[in-house]
Amino acid sequence: MIAAHVLPAWALARRELSSYFRQPAGWIIIALFLLLTGVVFAFAVLVPARPASMRAFFDASGWLLLPVAPAISMRLLAEEFRTGTVEGLMTAPISTPALVLGKFFGSVLFLLAMLVPTLVYPITLMAVSDPVPDMGPIVAGYVCLLLLGVLYLSLGLLASSATANATLAFIVTLFLILALLLVGTLGRQVDGVLREVIFAMSLPPRLSDFAKGVIATNHIAWFVTLSVLACGVAMMFVQWRRWR
Amino acid sequence: MSAAAPKRHVKRARTTQFFALAGVTALSLAASTAMINLLAERFATRLDVTATGEQQLAPRTTQLLSQLAGSTQFIVAADFRTIDPRAKQYVTDVTDEMAARSREFSATLIDTGSSRGVADFKSTIAGLVQRDKAILDAHAAAMEAAGQTATRVSQALSQGIEPEFGKLAQAGFATPTLRTYANQAAAVLRLRGSDLADASARVKQQMTPDDLGLPRLDEAQRTLLERLEQAASDLSALSRDVRRLSQDATTPSQATQQLTAIAGQLDAQRDATLAQLGKLRELKRPDLLRVAAALRTGAAALLVGPSGTDGASSLVALDMGQLLPSGAWLDATEASRGDQRRRVEELLAAALASVLTPSKPIVVFTHAELRAFMDEAPVIDAMRERLGLRGVDFVEWAVVTQDAPAIATVDPTLSRPVVYVVISPDSAARSETGAMSGTQRAAKLAQTVTSLREKQSNVLVCLLPSMLPGFGEKDPIAAALEAYGVNARTGTPLLTRVSTPQFSYAENERVVQTTEGGEHVIASAVRGLPTYMTWCVPVELASDARGWRGSAVLTTPMDAQTWGESQWLRVYQTPREQVPLIPDQPKFDEGRDVKGGSGAWTLAVATEKDAQRAVIVGSNSWITDKYSQQMGTVEGRQTLLFPGNVELFEASVLWLAGQDTMIAQSPAARSVAMVRGIESASLTKLRWSIVLGLPGLVLVVGVMYGLTRK
Numbered sequence: 010m011i012a013a014h015v016l017p018a019w020a021l022a023r024r025e026l027s028s029y030f031r032q033p034a035g036w037i038i039i040a041l042f043l044l045l046t047g048v049v050f051a052f053a054v055l056v057p058a059r060p061a062s063m064r065a066f067f068d069a070s071g072w073l074l075l076p077v078a079p080a081i082s083m084r085l086l087a088e089e090f091r092t093g094t095v096e097g098l099m100t101a102p103i104s105t106p107a108l109v110l111g112k113f114f115g116s117v118l119f120l121l122a123m124l125v126p127t128l129v130y131p132i133t134l135m136a137v138s139d140p141v142p143d144m145g146p147i148v149a150g151y152v153c154l155l156l157l158g159v160l161y162l163s164l165g166l167l168a169s170s171a172t173a174n175a176t177l178a179f180i181v182t183l184f185l186i187l188a189l190l191l192v193g194t195l196g197r198q199v200d201g202v203l204r205e206v207i208f209a210m211s212l213p214p215r216l217s218d219f220a221k222g223v224i225a226t227n228h229i230a231w232f233v234t235l236s237v238l239a240c241g242v243a244m245m246f247v248q249w250r251r252w253r
Numbered sequence: 254m255s256a257a258a259p260k261r262h263v264k265r266a267r268t269t270q271f272f273a274l275a276g277v278t279a280l281s282l283a284a285s286t287a288m289i290n291l292l293a294e295r296f297a298t299r300l301d302v303t304a305t306g307e308q309q310l311a312p313r314t315t316q317l318l319s320q321l322a323g324s325t326q327f328i329v330a331a332d333f334r335t336i337d338p339r340a341k342q343y344v345t346d347v348t349d350e351m352a353a354r355s356r357e358f359s360a361t362l363i364d365t366g367s368s369r370g371v372a373d374f375k376s377t378i379a380g381l382v383q384r385d386k387a388i389l390d391a392h393a394a395a396m397e398a399a400g401q402t403a404t405r406v407s408q409a410l411s412q413g414i415e416p417e418f419g420k421l422a423q424a425g426f427a428t429p430t431l432r433t434y435a436n437q438a439a440a441v442l443r444l445r446g447s448d449l450a451d452a453s454a455r456v457k458q459q460m461t462p463d464d465l466g467l468p469r470l471d472e473a474q475r476t477l478l479e480r481l482e483q484a485a486s487d488l489s490a491l492s493r494d495v496r497r498l499s500q501d502a503t504t505p506s507q508a509t510q511q512l513t514a515i516a517g518q519l520d521a522q523r524d525a526t527l528a529q530l531g532k533l534r535e536l537k538r539p540d541l542l543r544v545a546a547a548l549r550t551g552a553a554a555l556l557v558g559p560s561g562t563d564g565a566s567s568l569v570a571l572d573m574g575q576l577l578p579s580g581a582w583l584d585a586t587e588a589s590r591g592d593q594r595r596r597v598e599e600l601l602a603a604a605l606a607s608v609l610t611p612s613k614p615i616v617v618f619t620h621a622e623l624r625a626f627m628d629e630a631p632v633i634d635a636m637r638e639r640l641g642l643r644g645v646d647f648v649e650w651a652v653v654t655q656d657a658p659a660i661a662t663v664d665p666t667l668s669r670p671v672v673y674v675v676i677s678p679d680s681a682a683r684s685e686t687g688a689m690s691g692t693q694r695a696a697k698l699a700q701t702v703t704s705l706r707e708k709q710s711n712v713l714v715c716l717l718p719s720m721l722p723g724f725g726e727k728d729p730i731a732a733a734l735e736a737y738g739v740n741a742r743t744g745t746p747l748l749t750r751v752s753t754p755q756f757s758y759a760e761n762e763r764v765v766q767t768t769e770g771g772e773h774v775i776a777s778a779v780r781g782l783p784t785y786m787t788w789c790v791p792v793e794l795a796s797d798a799r800g801w802r803g804s805a806v807l808t809t810p811m812d813a814q815t816w817g818e819s820q821w822l823r824v825y826q827t828p829r830e831q832v833p834l835i836p837d838q839p840k841f842d843e844g845r846d847v848k849g850g851s852g853a854w855t856l857a858v859a860t861e862k863d864a865q866r867a868v869i870v871g872s873n874s875w876i877t878d879k880y881s882q883q884m885g886t887v888e889g890r891q892t893l894l895f896p897g898n899v900e901l902f903e904a905s906v907l908w909l910a911g912q913d914t915m916i917a918q919s920p921a922a923r924s925v926a927m928v929r930g931i932e933s934a935s936l937t938k939l940r941w942s943i944v945l946g947l948p949g950l951v952l953v954v955g956v957m958y959g960l961t962r963k
Contacts, residue, residue: 031962036955040948047947051940057930058764058783060885060894126947133943139766139781139929209290230293234286241282245275252271 017103018111025085025115026122038080039123045073050130061138066130067150071216074158075190079182081119082165083175085112086247090173095250105248113166113240120158124151153219156232157212161186163239170243310350313916314598317605320914321357323559324384325608327601328377330548331573332366337580339593344576347597357559363548375465378545381557382466385541389468392539393460395532396473400456402529403449403477406484406522411446414518415439417511426505434498438491445484452480471542474533481530488523492516540568556601558608569604576600603639613644614670614910617658619701621678621694625651635878636902645906652701653694670910673705677717677730677743677873681822692721699729706736711866711909713902715873716790718746720822737860737867738798745817745847747789747854748824748839756833759824762787764895765809765856766930773804773859774916775868778904783927784897785880788825790871791817791847791854803860807870807901811849812933816841857901859908868905876902 029035046066053065086109089095098108131147161182168181189212196207208214215228310318327348333341341362348360363373382389421427422435459473498504499512540557547553554571576597583593607613618627627633627649637647650658650673660671678698682691689697705712719728722744731741748759765784784807794803809815818824818839824832841848857870874880881898893899904916931939 030955030958033955033959036952036958040951040955043951044944044948047944051943055928055936055940055943057928057936058766059928061928126951129943129947133939134928137929137931137939139927209294225297227290227293227297230289234289238282238286242279245279249271249275252267 014104014107014110018107018114021103021108021111022114022118025112026118028115029081029119029122035119038077039126042073042077042123043126046070046127046130050133054130054134055137061134061142063131063134063142063147063150066127067154067219070127070154071157074154074161075183075186077123078120078158078161079165079168079179079186081116082162082169082182083179084169085116085166086169086243087173087175087178090250091175099251105244105251109166109170109240109244109247113163113243116162116166117159120162121155124154124158149219149224152224153216156229157216160189160232160236160239163236163243167239167243167246170246310347310354311595311598311602314351314602314605315354316914317602317609318351318355318358320609321355321559321605323357325358325559325605326377326381326557327351327358327360327555327604328363328544328548328557329361329554329576330363330365330370330374331552331554331577333362333364334366336577337583339580339583340577343593343597346594347601351601365552374548378465378467378541378548381541381544385539388539389470389541392470392536393468395536396456396468396470396477397460399477399481399529399533400453400473402525403456403481404453406526407446407449407453409518409522410442410449410484414515414522415442415446417515417518418442421508421511421515424508424511426507428503428505431498431504431508434494438495441487441491445487448480449484452476465545467541467545470539471546474536474538478530478533481526481533485523485526485530488519488526492519492523495519543568556604556608569607571600571604607644610644610912612669613646614672614906614912615646615648615660615664616640616906617648617650617660617671617673618676619650619652619658619673619698620676621652621698621701623651623653623688623694625649625654632877632879635882636876636899639899640903640906652697653689670912671710672906672909673710673712674876674906675702675705675712675714677715677719679717680719680721680728681825692719695719695721696729699733702730702733703736706733706865706867709865713868713870713905713909715870715876716741716743716792717873718788718790718821718825719743723819723822734792734869735795736799737869738795738801738803738862739858739860739867739869740793740795741869741871742791742793742817742847745791745819746821747791747815748818748821749815751814753833757838758833758835759818759839760832761789761821761824762829763789763809765789765807766897766927773806774913775857775859775901775904775908776804776806778916779807779897779901781927781929782897782900783895784901785875785883785895786856786872787874787880788872789854789856791856792858792869792871793855794858794860798860799862801860801862801867803858805855805857806859806868807857808853808855810853810930810932811851814933815849815854817847817849819845819847859905864911866909866911868909870901870905 029038046069049069050063050066053069054061054063086095089098103111131142131144135141164185165178165182168185169175169178172178172181189210192207193211193213196204196211199207209231215225215231218225218228329344345360345362348358351358352360361373361377363377364370365374418435418439422432422439427435455476456473459469459476462468495512495516499509499516504512544555544557547555552573554573554576556569556571558568618633627647640647646663648658648660648663661667675698678691678694680691680695682694702712702714714730714734716730719731721728722731728741728743731743734741746761747763748761749763751758751760763786765786766781789809794805819842820839824835824839827835856872857868859866859868861867875898880895881893881902883894885894907913907916
């Protein structure tokens with residue numbers, strides 16, 4: 010039963026991943042991400058006689074993912090809807106969850122491929138620091154970056170499943186991410202339960218804990234459940250299209 | 254028409270069914286998400302993955318533990334119901350690790366708020382009584398001996414001297430004045446004799462051990478001191494009066510002889526009393542008494558070191574507020590678990606160092622300012638406080654106004670090692686009316702340095718550039734240092750060309766980080782730690798070392814942007830923030846300035862000859878709180894930005910005090926890793942290879958992948 014979903018999803022994920030690398034855009038996105046994070050690392054982290062901390066890199070990467078993740082996810086389903094290629098998938102013996110998860114994991118694998126080269130940065134930092142920098146915050150930072158990327162991509166997938174217009178999907182995704190980043194500011198204006206709810210939805214305090222080197226189970230649960238929720242709603246949108 | 258209607262109906266029904274199902278699914282998903290997050294918040298586990306020593310002790314703590322030669326017990330008595338559990342956890346985390354590292358170290362936490370507390374308290378004291386039995390017995394024996402002296406003096410007063418006064422009062426030749434005096438003196442002696450007899454009896458009672466097995470030695474000593482002091486005072490007064498009376502012209506000649514004899518007896522008893530008083534005062538209070546007294550208060554943290562044969566002080570009390578801070582304080586600091594743990598370790602390491610240091614050094618802060626200023630302008634308070642935790646005392650010596658430092662105020666026996674920290678004056682300072690100029694004060698300080706060297710004293714000299722070499726004269730302090738085998742280039746401080754988009758200017762401040770070489774014990778303590786220095790003067794070990802053996806302890810790499818500038822005075826006299834605005838910035842001049850090659854500038858050296866030692870540092874503001882205590886946030890926690898300053902000072906003082914084995918990097922110093930000093934050209938290459946190399950490589954791989962596919 011599970012294999013019936015997993016195997017097609019895995020095949021779709023691989024196909025999705027290779028599609029990124031078949032086009033120059035995929036390579037250019039990675040190169041641009043590395044160029045920007047490289048500038049941050051080289052000039053904000055690699056400073057002699059300053060603390061050997063990757064915090065500046067992680068802080069910046071969180072924001073650099075803001076345009077990158079929607080750019081990766083906007084075409085996931087919207088492009089298939091626009092070009093009509095989705096019909097082939099809809100009629101293929103592949104379930105809606107497998108279809109959506111295959112697309113989603115394909116984009117997550119691309120995100121991983123984008124992050125892997127950045128491991129050069131901590132390795133470089135270790136080589137030029139004394140004593141060796143604390144690996145805890147670095148590990149926590151990467152865990153955070155991955156969870157953040159997954160959340161952004163799931164929101165992108167949701168937006169992409171709701172429209173056939175990739176640009177609109179990009180804008181909606183960007184809006185959703187900004188809402189999570191800035192909702193805390195709104196929370197300061199209200200009191201009571203609403204304040205608690207708004208703060209619970211806020212992203213920055215969670216990022217701050219990871220940056221300190223604290224991996225908290227509640228934060229992981231928050232990232233994972235929101236991602237699952239977004240994927241679940243995306244599945245419903247696709248199912249609706251399939252049913253129509 | 255009739256066929257389409259059922260179709261529409263069926264479609265509407267299916268649509269309704271779909272949206273109902275989708276709605277239920279979406280609601281279920283949302284509810285599950287909310288529920289999971291609520292549960293996750295409620296049962297959150299926070300894993301601190303910082304590897305900065307969560308379970309590791311600092312090198313200094315490890316070194317201190319390895320030096321423990323006897324049982325050392327850390328005892329905390331507190332009502333733990335009122336203590337934040339996190340604070341207690343930090344303490345137990347550290348003590349567990351320390352106990353695992355050394356068999357001689359143990360920790361006992363006495364919860365005075367629980368029913369077990371009293372039992373724990375008694376068993377702890379019983380253990381210590383057993384351990385220090387010999388010391389306690391000796392102390393009790395001394396007390397009994399003092400009690401016996403009191404008895405003897407009491408008997409001598411009431412049975413020997415008092416009857417003599419009685420006889421005198423009854424004598425036929427006695428004048429009314431003499432009679433009155435003799436009666437009064439007899440009454441005083443009767444009273445003192447009775448007091449001493451009473452004291453002796455009380456001491457016997459106080460020697461009986463209490464429920465903890467401890468004799469009340471403190472009370473016995475207090476009783477004896479009080480009564481013996483009173484007796485000695487009265488006997489002195491009586492002896493003086495009796496002699497005066499014996500020499501008085503109105504005193505009958507028959508009485509004179511008797512009065513002289515009585516005075517002799519009074520003197521003998523007074524001397525016996527004073528001798529016993531002296532012994533009592535010199536008696537060192539056994540630490541165990543202090544431990545018991547402190548623990549009886551119900552809130553104390555003590556480190557009880559191995560006892561010496563004389564019961565010498567090996568006890569350190571720790572600040573309860575610092576050791577077990579309140580929950581509100583812990584929340585307010587937002588410090589990570591690792592930082593809190595390090596704070597506790599630092600406290601315990603300082604206490605261990607204090608227990609282990611046989612003789613705590615005294616730092617004589619020696620300067621040539623016009624008046625003593627340390628109490629008025631607390632420029633090194635944090636440094637004093639830090640060393641104070643290790644029992645180091647500070648004494649100020651303004652050589653311009655004081656002939657010698659008042660060391661006896663902190664060390665009456667003059668037995669502790671003394672380290673002179675000599676701070677160069679500002680040679681460019683103008684003289685106030687009637688006061689010495691900067692150059693005159695420098696000359697005075699140079700004399701002091703020479704005098705200290707001749708007296709075999711150990712010195713830490715902190716230099717400041719001198720304007721005298723600029724006028725073709727020799728800096729007197731640099732000249733005095735030549736006798737230590739050190740050449741200090743005080744006429745050419747280091748400047749570095751700094752370029753920003755707006756300015757290009759000469760910078761005198763630098764962060765020094767020695768990463769290579771430096772086999773010296775001080776160098777090992779500061780290796781890798783950033784040290785903030787201003788107006789650095791290169792110091793070199795002279796080829797003609799005059800028997801001194803020196804090592805570099807602090808170096809900074811030479812580079813193309815840094816040179817020793819001879820025309821530095823204008824920059825020196827300009828406020829730092831205005832330096833970039835100076836129109837004609839100093840530039841390297843081959844004829845008069847000094848440029849380095851490919852090696853390193855030496856900024857501090859340690860040198861020794863026989864038992865004499867000296868550390869010369871080519872900067873003088875680095876020990877001030879302004880530079881040594883700069884804090885910053887690293888990985889979300891507050892930490893010292895330049896731990897090298899504190900470590901250099903502490904290691905220098907300990908080395909100069911001959912306590913080499915106490916030197917190692919402290920828990921606070923190791924809390925943050927730093928990016929090493931990298932040569933400017935290498936850094937540029939590294940940066941550009943990261944910024945352009947990595948993305949370039951990805952693009953090349955992409956192109957190759959595309960070509961392969963075609």
